[in-house]
Amino acid sequence: MKASLDNIDTIFEFTGSWGLASKCGLKRFAFNGKDAVLVSELYQDNPGTSITQVTTSLANQVCEKFNIDPNNLIYIEHSPEMNSKLSFYNEEFYKVNFEIIDSKFTKPSWQMLSMDEKKIYFKIK
């Protein structure tokens, strides 16, 4: 079972829980004048922590790396298609909303994107 690399432009190395070296897929794009990032879970190809377990820390690391203003970020978590017989590994997209305190993300809440919403963000089929 291998994560599909569709929707991934580059591999981003980040620090996971307890300092674990971790990896995710990353796609950056502009959306309505904002910086948007699509962060993809890599499952077996991620040696460390899942993207969801360290959402706020990962969003902070992305902003730091690419010099993005946290107030100007649209952050989307992506579980890529795993081509598994099990529905738990179907492709899913979640927009993550945060509170921002002292320019750092906190208190994440996830909102699953419908097909229509996905089309708006990614102009996908």
Added chain:
Amino acid sequence: MKFRIIYPKWEKLEGQTTFNLPPHGPVVFAAALPGYIDVKLTDENVETIDFNEEADFIGISMMLSTQVKRGWEIADLFRKQGKKVIFGGISTMLHAEKTMPHADSVFLGEAEGRMEEVFTDFKNNSLKKLYNFMYQFPDIASIGPARRDLLNRKLYNHKGVQMVDLFHASRGCKFSCYPCAVTYLGGRGFRPRPVAKAIEELEIIDNNRLFIVDNSLAQSTKWEMELFEAMIPLKKKWISHTIEDDPKVLNLAAKAGAWYVYQAIFDTSDYIKERIKRYHDYGISVEGTILLGLDNQTEDDIKRLIDFLLEIDLDLAEFTVLTPFPKTKVYDDLIRQGRIFDHDYNHYNAGKVVYQPKHMSPERLQELYNYAWESFYHDEPQSQKMFKLFAKVMLREMNDNTFRPRQRELINLSFGKEISRSI
């Protein structure tokens, strides 16, 4: 230096036959301690903790999520007395952040080769708050043998019958099963112990019956077959998780003493039916493990699955409800969807619904879980089915002259407690 390892108690599942097996994590950990440590183990499931007993340093070993709250309570009591407490074990790794406030130190990772540093720091009064050895795996050949001499054997005995001993032949797992945290805990690579080392440890276990606790032995055919081949002369009888579905492997497993396996039953396919039959063809019994509440299961699916179990000649069945243990994909999915409503870890026993199922109410899933247990054991109670399995192993032992009769002096005791026997 007196070091005391505490294994906290947990509440057993209601309505099920309770067996207290000797803990494995603490005795494997104890083998990694420096030689000068005077170590003692207290398993609170079978004995009472003496908080006044002399001890320099306390270690709390936690395997299950249902142990963590009790572990924290115990730590708080020892720390009030001024004693230093370190936490370790797989459940500590899953709940490390929340364990920190109750600990002087938290150890993450595998203990082999790391304890000299910890105890030197303790002696120098410079214990670190965190020892983080996650994914810095020790040489797999350096593991064991476990310190089973620390176990009070009489406490793991039911009416004169000794419980199985736990043993592990590998660490890590190459599979990433949806509800499982093992890849987080032990890494995504399979790390088999050298067969000679595993056999060396098996030879010194004073018990003919074992539970090989590896997540799955079916991860390297060559190693699995070498292990089974080498186990044949030991004449042990053992329980394990899945064995590879290959006639050559099953044949060797049977010769090596495979008694029964835990096999996941996830659908009602012919494949499952035939898989069970193939185990039976080699004289290996099967306890089906059935996970209820996955998002792809409707009420009808669950009922169909229960009916199916009654048709396929399972020797035993164990039902669990989906539980979102931290660091699993289940947890990630359910937290993102806002579906976890109960965060009390005492309820994370895989018998209580702590999340909103997709196709039914939590209450309905709880009812179906109870219905599954009742239906499967309706015609023949669990204790009777267990006795049949037990009779099978006794017969095999009698045939190869390894049978050990009951310990008569313990016949009126069950896990250290007196029982009244009806004659």
